[in-house]
Amino acid sequence: MIKLTIPGRPISKSNFKLHNVHGQAWMPSKGKHSKYLAYENMIAGFINQQYFGDIIEEDLITILKLYFPNKRMGDLHNYPKSICDGIEKSGIIKNDKQLKPVLLFDFIDKDNPRVEIELYPISEYDVSYVVSKK
Template sequence: MIKITIPGRPVSKSNFKLCNVHGQAWMPKEGKHSRYVAYENMIAGYINKEYSGPTIEENLITILKLYFPNKRMGDIHNYPKSICDGIEKSGIIKNDKQLKPVLIFDYIDKENPRVEIELYKSSEYEISYLISKR
């Protein structure tokens, strides 16, 4: 199992896409919209500090715990893309398609906003879930 904590408020990819005159989306590397690229690089840096093994080639069960400073979190489904792109950018996997399934949990932590990433090799772990009536 690999567990990494990324400090700070999670960053969503959808807020930083720009379109050119032909309608093609792109991510700017400079200026006010470059925060997403910096966030991807920050995730990659934290992962590279924690993991020094070989590139993982199998699928990984991925658990993302998003801790926001307040209830203004936007669409929770836009956050995994930025996080998964950062994981891929770190080089510990070849492609973010390996991150499946992805479970997303959101919480409020005013004092310590962060993202906790847990990665489990599919060959070593299995996932089960239970949904029960309250």
Template structure:
């Protein structure tokens, strides 16, 4: 199991996409919309500080724990893309398609917003879940 921590408030990719005249989405590298690319690079940098092993080639059970400073978090489902792109950019994996399944959890921590990533090689770990009725 590999555990990684990226400090700071998570950033959603959907807020920074622009579209050309043909409707294709693209990410600008300059201007106010370039904040996403900086976040992706920041994720890669923190991962490279924390993991010096070989590139992971197999699928990975991925747990993302998002810690926000307050309840203003936007659409939670847009955050994994930016995080997974940063993980891929770090070189720890070859392609973010390896990150499956992805389990997503959100928390509030006003003093220490961050993203915690846990990666479990599919060859060594199983994932299952149970949904139970509350009593």
């Protein structure tokens, strides 16, 4: 199991996409909308400070724990893309398609917003879930 921590408030990819006159989406590399690319690079940098193993080639059960400073978190489903892109950019995996399944949890921690990433190799771990009535 690999556990990684990325400090700071999670950033959603959807907030930074721009569209041209033909409706095609793109991510700017400069200006106020380039914050997303900086976040991806920050994730990659923190991962490279914490993981020193070989490139992982197998699928990984991925658990993302998002800690926000307050209840203003927007659409929770938009966050995994930026995080998974940052994991791929770090070079510890070849493609973010390896990150499956992805389990997503959100919490409030006003003093320490962060993302905690847990990666479990599919050859060593299994995942199951139970939904039960209260």
